[in-house]
Amino acid sequence: MVDPVLLQIDVLGGRTGAEFAYWLIAAFAGGAFGAAIGALPAFCFTGFAVIAGEAANLVSVVTEGSAVELGSSGITGLVGFGPVFGPHIAFAGGAAxxxxxxxxxxxxxxxxxxxxxPGKDIAYALGTRPDVLAVGGAFGIFGALCNVLLSNLVATAVAFDTIAFTVFFSALVHRVVFGYSLFGSPGGSGYFDMTPFENGEEVAADGGSEVMRPAVEPWLPHQYKWGNVAMIGLVAGLLGGFLVITTGSMFLGFGISAASLTFLNLGVEKIPVTHHMTLPGSAGAAAFVADPTGTSQLVALVMGGVFGIAGALIGEAGQRVFYAHGDTHVDPPAFGIFVTTLIIGILGVAGVTQRALFVPF
Known part of the structure; x- marks a missing residue:
């Protein structure tokens, strides 16, 4: 079995002056490109890049005569989590x-x-309109800077997934910047109540038009019931745990989940969104078992399922509070990953976990 090697990805920290400007300019381009092709298509490419990077890492690609593990410093770090398709840059820029x-x-x-x-339509490619791309680029830079600052904080405090938090926080910022309500107005009996959607209730759209919209807009109409969400969380978490145990890759499950959203973007019905389940599943399996081999494999796998369920349910809670009643996309998976990794980080400080937890700086 391959012992998981938990790697930190640092694509901006430690650079100053011209090097820092170099990365921020690249982040502008990444955010603008995410806007051009659409936030969701950009995230699908995140998944493909992570799969490619992790595959390269597993076979130890040889570059210029030296063995280079591209999973941490090449394709995964520089493309999947870097300026090209980093979710805090390309996806967040596209959503803004x-x-x-x-x-x-x-x-x-x-x-x-x-x-x-329409502000929630993250599958729509926004094309080449200069002002729209400039907004995407500006939020790409914001995402890069926010992630760097958080990385420095995490290095001396409680660890959590800084990229996921940045995606979540960037969405709240774009709501404020563009004049949207931060939380929206809940229909029914509160933020957690989805019955207005189930009953087909509608309200007038903004601007006094005669167009009607759902009173409550769940993030995924096929994935919001608590029992269903918990079940897919268990399944995805177990698979995330299995992958980190057998391959040592913290991100392969995440990459597969992200790439699977290509089918959702193409209109295939009922494709589940699972990257906030596979990544916590991998993190939980690795963090709580120091050497997930032999009989401890089962323990690690169970912890993967536990944290897969946690990521799923926390993400669902996030969608009910931040997404369903608002007018723009605040990403429930980013919220789920942020909170679950923060929980693991706190448990690490308390000495509960058995090893250091990866966080994508």
């Missing part, structure tokens, strides 16, 4: 650009009767 474009005439298709607010 969609929020901006929804308020600009001609930048996005008008809201359809019975449809969600």
């Amino acid at each position: 650009a969609a929020a901006y474009a929804a308020k600009k005439e001609g930048a996005m298709p008008p809201q359809e009767d019975g449809g969600y607010h």
Whole structure:
């Protein structure tokens, strides 16, 4: 069995002056590109890049005569989690650009009767409009800077997934910047109540138009019931745990989950979103068992399932509070990954976990 090697990815820290400017300019391009092709398509490419990087890491690709583990310093770190497709850069930039474009005439298709607010359409490619791409680029830079600052904090305090937090926090920032309500107005009996959606209740869309929209807009209409969410969390968490135990890769499960969203983007019905289950599953399996071989494999696998369920349920709670009643995309998986890794980090400080936890700096 391969003992998991938990790697830190540092694509910005430790650089100053011209090098730092170099990375920020690249982050601008990454955020703008995420806006151009759409936030969700950009994240699908995150998944493909991570799979490629982890595969390269497992076979120890030889570059210029030296064995280079690209999983930490090459494809995964520089492409999947770096300026090209880093979720805090490309996805967050694309989501911010969609929020901006929804308020600009001609930048996005008008809201359809019975449809969600256009600011939530992260699957829509925003094309080449300069102001929209500039917004994506600006939030790409913001994501890069935020992640660097958080990485420095995490290095001396409680560890958590700084990229996931940045994706979540960036969405709250773009709501404030572009004049959206931070939490929205809950329908029914509160933020956690999804019955208005189930009953088909609608409200008038913004701007006094006659267009109607759902009173509550769940992030995934096929994935919001607690029991269903917990079950897919168990399944994905177990697989994430299995992958980290057998390959040593913390990110392979995450990459597979992210890449699977290509089918969701193409309109295949009921594709589940699971990267906030596989990554916590991998993290839980590795953090709580120092040497997941022999009989301890079973313990590690069970912990993967436990944290897969935790990531799923926390993500669902996040969607009910931050997404379902608002007008733009605040990412539930990012919230789920942030909170679950923070829990593991706190347990690490308390001495409960058996080994250091990876956090993608």
